[in-house]
Amino acid sequence: MTLSTTDGKGRLNAWPYWMTLTFVPLVVLAVLFGGWTILLIPIYGWVLMPLLDAVVGKDLRNPDPETPDAELFWFRLLTCIWFPVQFALVFGTLYYLTRVGQYSTLETLGIMFGIGVTTGTVGIVYAHELFHKSNRVERGLGDLLMALVLYGHFRTEHLLVHHPYVGTPRDTVTARYNEGFHRAYARILLTGFGSAWRAEKAMLVRRKRSPWHLSNPIWKYLGLQSVFLAIAFGIGGWVGVGLFVFQAFVAIWQLELTNYVEHYGLTRKHLGDGKYEPVRPHHSWDSAHRVSGLLLINLQRHADHHVHPMRRFPLLQVYDESEVPMLPTGYPPMTALAMIPPLWRRVFNPRVRAWRKKFYPEIEDWSAYKNGTLPKPKGAG
Known part of the structure; x- marks a missing residue:
């Protein structure tokens, strides 16, 4: 077996993307x-994936973007089955930690961090x-997954604000030049929900x-978030709620680190x-590193995602370095670097100036x- 996303006949191969399921036995x-x-x-x-990226290198091949959905069944199935898997992992872990296991507070927090x-x-x-x-089913599953990390408004913020207004003052998550991650993160947490509300309000007014x-x-x-909080309370009382909120915070932190880098x-x-x-x-910012691309289902091919936001992940294209700014590595090392603003600025400010x-x-x-x-875009909610 190889990590190739095409078989010997050039057809798309879904199985390498299923490597994300290896998180399940690690959690167990x-x-x-x-x-x-x-x-x-x-x-x-954060360690093995970057090392494998360094060994395996980049995947610069571009699949046929016109590949029909009928040929993408196993790719679509992977994303669709994750909600029940994640539901079981989150609440099964809460049950074990609050009713069965005898772990220290540090171990308990460590497990929920994982x-x-x-x-x-x-x-x-x-x-x-x-x-x-x-597709309503797919959108519904996306909403359920976001509710499991208490960040449901991200769907609105992403679709109605980020994509139309990326790179402008209206976009909450476009990090400004010289803005450290911690400052950007606080700004996003404070303004993100209000931004999503204004976007939906503008649509409803129309x-x-x-x-x-x-x-x-x-x-x-x-x-949905209230339902999941109630389940957490039913399993472990206020301790269960606290642990549930903690894992959500960790997940949101990772999301906004990624947004910052992108x-x-x-x-x-x-x-x-x-x-x-x-x-x-x-x-x-784009990246074609193969292994982290598999782990993140090609999210790193971010330039094409913004040009073709409805395009399914196995069909996203890689652009030439003459067309887009490229990250030096895949996302995991870059998000780690973003946690240290002075080092981040030392690496990326010259790249932005060159861009x-x-x-x-x-x-x-x-x-x-x-x-x-600069003024906000005309018509921005």
């Missing part, structure tokens, strides 16, 4: 045995794939409805009068872009 080991086995989950995602790594690395990435689709109308999906997000310092050109250029491939000279040599004063003082 940590829950049943505690101790050093708790470290296996973060080591697997759960958060799993729900963030796999669950949120799969939710992202699912809620980008028009349909002549109140933002308090039941068709506002925010109520669905909050309802667009740091990259801005769309302001054309005047609140108008911005269209989204182009060079407005995202500016390459794609926008006509812009001499970047201060308004850097400070986020």
